Amino acid sequence: MAAVLRIPEKTSTEVLLTYKYVKSDAKLEAGSELVLEAAGEKIDAANTIIKYLISNSDKKEMLGADKAEQAQVEEWLSYTNQSLRGVGKKEIVSNIEKKLNDHLKTNTFFVNNHLTIVDIVIFGLLFAHSKNIKVTSAPNTLRWFDLIQNTVVKSNNLTEDFPLVEINLDDVPEPAAPIVAKKADKKGEKKGEAKADSKTEKKSEAAPAEKKGPVEGGKPKKEKKVKAKKEPAPAAVESDQPVFSRIDIRVGYIKSCKKHEGADSLYVEEIDIGEAEPRTIVSGLVRWYPVEEMENRWVLVLANLKPASMRGIKSAGMVLCASAADGSAVELLGPVDPTKVKAGDKVFVEGMEGEAEKTLNPKKKYWETVQPELKTNDDLIALYGDKPLLIRTASGETVQCKVASVKNGGIK
Structure with missing residues (x-):
């Protein structure tokens, strides 16, 4: 049976663009919510659908030509999920002008300077916000946007669904010249002062005489002293606590x-993480695990996320999984040796310890900062950067974390 892709009207433009670009043979239908039905499974996560469409086309290389590229693609797709999809206009504009514009200062595309699925996904997500990509504040993003609309949209006759946006790149502001401080004269400031006085005198001679104000008794009125405005106190500086230590990951x-x-x-799921009552957590893992493989197993739980309603049920955390770069597998993380841990044991990274936040503030983006650096290696061990995730046990011994088979996968 052919796959069926249902897309709600005027949403999920990045999925529609991917579908059209790869010329997918899945049947396209309008629907009330985004879902792909394929091989008896239902997929409702946009990035997973996109990776499925790419994997089942002749453009598989767009997921990354090698492991290093695949990891970069996965990191950018995770970023889109956290920072561009389903967020407000203010956050979209901030990302357009900062992270995206800064990255594109020295890059033609997002990954290794050639077209990947990342460019198509970000273009699709920004398409509805194209009027907010200003040449004055985000010239690099605008240049890239124009490149993608010509090489992906126009060249593939997709302008009916994605009308070309008129873009004028002629008014890109010149970068301001850096201010270089002059070295002080070795003999002190006298020479500099003399020069300043000389310039001042010349300026005074050339300038017309200033008008004198009204006088009393032949003496000019004293000017009133203007009190200097009181500068606001500087904002409190956030501590330099390692960002990973603010994340509360526990054995569950x-x-x-x-x-x-x-x-x-x-x-x-009802998950024991060492508290008086188990946590209720909702996970999109039906496609990947039968229910009997979910029960009575050890997992890692991100425990200090702000609780969120998932189709009417409040989820108080997230189980961590590793995802294959091509979207072919998602696997739960767990301790290497479950016999040595207990529910509630904390996960840490050596050299990055500190007090976890009680609840992560969404505006601080702590999880969004940490998540792209989480991955598995060739030995299936979970890492943050190049350091292993460690579980501190009651005996003081440390235990590493791993997955069953996903090598070099992103963790989220």
Whole structure:
């Protein structure tokens, strides 16, 4: 049976653009929510759908030509999920003018200077916000946007769905010349002062005489002293605590698991993380695990996310998984040796320890900063950067974390 892709009207433009660009043979239908039905499975995560469409086309190289590129693609796709998809206009504009514009200062495309799925996804997400890409504040983003609309949209006759945006790049402001401080004269400031006085005198001679104000008794009125405005106190500087230490990752034990009554792709788990009562956590893992493999197993839980409603059920955390770069596998993280841990044991990185936030402030973007650096290596061990994630046990021994088979996968 052919795959069926359902896309809500006027949303998920990045999915539609990918579908059109790769000339997918999946049947396209309008729907109330985004979902891909393929091989008896339902996928409702935009990035997973996009990777499926690419993997089942002749453009597989757009997911990355090698492992290093695949990892970069995965990091950028994770970024789009956190910072561009489903966020407000203010945050979109901030990303256009800062992160995206800065990256494109020295890059033609987002990954290794050739077209990848990252360019198509970001273009699709920004398409509705094209009027907010200003030449004065985001010239690099605008140049890139124009490149993609010509090489991807126009060249592939997709302008009916994605009308070309008129762009004028002639008014790009010249970069301001850096201010270089002059070296002080070796003999002191006298020479500089003399020069300043000389310039001042010349200026005074050339300038017309200043008008004198009204006088009393032949003496000019004293000018009133203007009080200097009181400068506001500087904002408190955030501590230099390592950002990873603000994330609260704990060992969890899934005591029970069942299908979400309102969503076929979601599980509702009761997970013991060392608290008085198990946490209720909702996860989109139905495609990847049968319910019997979810129950009575050790996992890692991001425990200080702000609770969120998932189709009517409040989820108080997230189980961490590694995803293959091509979207072919998603696997739960767990301790290398479960016999040495207990529910609630903390996960840390050596040299990056500190007090975790009680609840992560979404505006601080701590998780969004940490997540792109989380990955698995060739030995299936979970890393943050180049350091392993470690579980501190009651005995003081440390235990590493791993997955079953996903090598060099992103963790989220």
